[in-house]
Amino acid sequence: MPWGELTLNDGTTIPGIAFGTWTAGNGQNAIDQVDRAVSVGFDHIDTAQAYRNEQEAGQALRESGLAREDIYITTKFSVGGGDIEGSIQASLDNLGVKYVDLYLIHHPRLAQPDIATAWAKMEKIQVEGKVKSIGVSNFGVNDLEALLASAKVKPAANQILLHPYVYTQQAPILAIAKLHGIVIEAYSALIPITHQPGGPVDKPVNEIASRLDATPDQVLLAWVKAKGAVAVTTSTKKSRLEGYLTAGDLLLTPADVAAIDAAGAVGYRKQRTRALVRRVALVALVGALAFKAASWARNVRCM
Numbered sequence: 001m002p003w004g005e006l007t008l009n010d011g012t013t014i015p016g017i018a019f020g021t022w023t024a025g026n027g028q029n030a031i032d033q034v035d036r037a038v039s040v041g042f043d044h045i046d047t048a049q050a051y052r053n054e055q056e057a058g059q060a061l062r063e064s065g066l067a068r069e070d071i072y073i074t075t076k077f078s079v080g081g082g083d084i085e086g087s088i089q090a091s092l093d094n095l096g097v098k099y100v101d102l103y104l105i106h107h108p109r110l111a112q113p114d115i116a117t118a119w120a121k122m123e124k125i126q127v128e129g130k131v132k133s134i135g136v137s138n139f140g141v142n143d144l145e146a147l148l149a150s151a152k153v154k155p156a157a158n159q160i161l162l163h164p165y166v167y168t169q170q171a172p173i174l175a176i177a178k179l180h181g182i183v184i185e186a187y188s189a190l191i192p193i194t195h196q197p198g199g200p201v202d203k204p205v206n207e208i209a210s211r212l213d214a215t216p217d218q219v220l221l222a223w224v225k226a227k228g229a230v231a232v233t234t235s236t237k238k239s240r241l242e243g244y245l246t247a248g249d250l251l252l253t254p255a256d257v258a259a260i261d262a263a264g265a266v267g268y269r270k271q272r273t274r275a276l277v278r279r280v281a282l283v284a285l286v287g288a289l290a291f292k293a294a295s296w297a298r299n300v301r302c303m
C-alpha cells in the first residue's frame with residue numbers, strides 16, 4: 001500500500017488515505033461507490049452521521065467480505081444536542097459494527113453544552129470500547145486549547161479543510177497539532193482543481209504533474225502526504241480512485257512542495273485582497289445610499 005499508515009498519539013495506526021462518503025448520496029449508488037473504493041484498494045472509509053449513508057457504507061463493507069480488522073472506519077458525531085453516547089450507538093447500529101476505529105466531533109459548534117463536557121463523553125465511549133480512537137474535525141486553535149485544558153486523552157486527529165490556498169490560514173492549527181501529536185486529516189485538498197481552477201497553484205502543480213507523468217489531482221494528494229497529513233478524498237470514477245492510490249508513490253521534492261506553498265500563499269493573498277475590496281466597495285455603496293437618502297429627506301423637509 002503506497003500510502004502507508006500513520007501512527008496516532010494513542011498508539012494505533014491510521015491508513016494515509018481515506019475514501020469519503022459525503023457526496024456519495026444514499027441507497028444503491030452509495031453502496032456501489034463504497035464497494036468500488038474498497039475493490040480498488042481503499043481500506044479507510046470516512047463517513048459521518050450527517051452524510052446519512054452510514055448504513056450503505058456498512059452494507060458495502062460487509063458485502064466486500066473483508067474482515068473487520070482489515071478496514072479502518074471513521075465516522076463523526078454530527079448532530080447537535082450533545083448526545084454523544086446515543087449517537088455513537090446509532091452509528092454502530094447503522095454501520096453494523098461493534099466499534100469504529102476513529103470517532104470525530106464533526107464541528108466545534110456541536111460540542112454541547114461545551115467542549116470540555118463533550119470531550120469527556122468522547123473519552124467515556126473510548127473506555128467502553130465503542131471507538132478505538134477519538135478526535136475532532138474543523139477545530140481551530142482556540143477550540144483545541146479549550147479541549148486540551150481539561151482533556152485526559154488528547155485528540156488523535158483533527159480533520160480540517162487543507163489545500164494550498166488555505167495552507168497559510170491553517171498553519172497555526174498544524175502547528176498546535178504537531179505540538180500535541182495530533183494527526184491532521186486533510187479534506188477537500190482538490191479544491192484548486194474542483195472549485196478554484198485558473199489560480200496561481202495551477203502552474204507548479206501542472207509542471208510537477210508533467211515531470212512526474214502524473215495528474216494534477218495526484219500531485220495535490222502527494223502534497224497532502226508531504227505535509228504529513230491523511231488525505232480524505234473521494235471520486236465517482238474507478239480510474240481516478242486508482243490514480244489516488246498510486247499518488248502515494250509520488251515523491252515531491254522539497255522544492256516542489258515549496259513552489260506549491262508559495263503559489264497557494266499568493267492565491268490566498270489575492271483572495272483576501274478581493275474580499276477586502278468587496279467589503280470597502282459595499283461600505284462605500286451603503287454610505288452613498290445613506291447620504292442620498294439623507295439629502296432626499298432634507299429636501300422633502302424644506303418643501
Ligand SMILES: NC(=O)c1ccc[n+]([C@@H]2O[C@H](COP(=O)([O-])OP(=O)(O)OC[C@H]3O[C@@H](n4cnc5c(N)ncnc54)[C@H](OP(=O)(O)O)[C@@H]3O)[C@@H](O)[C@H]2O)c1
Binds near residue numbers: 020137233
Ligand atoms: N470533516 C468535514 O467537515 C468534511 C468536510 C468536507 C469533506 N469531508 C470529507 O472529505 C471527503 C472528500 O471531500 P471533497 O469531495 O471535498 O474532496 P476532494 O478530494 O477535494 O474532491 C473530490 C472531488 O474531486 C473531483 N476530482 C478529482 N480529480 C479531478 C480532476 N482532475 N478534475 C476535476 N474534478 C476532479 C472528484 O470528482 P469525480 O467524482 O468526477 O472523480 C470528486 O468529486 C468527503 O467525502 C468527506 O468524507 C469532511
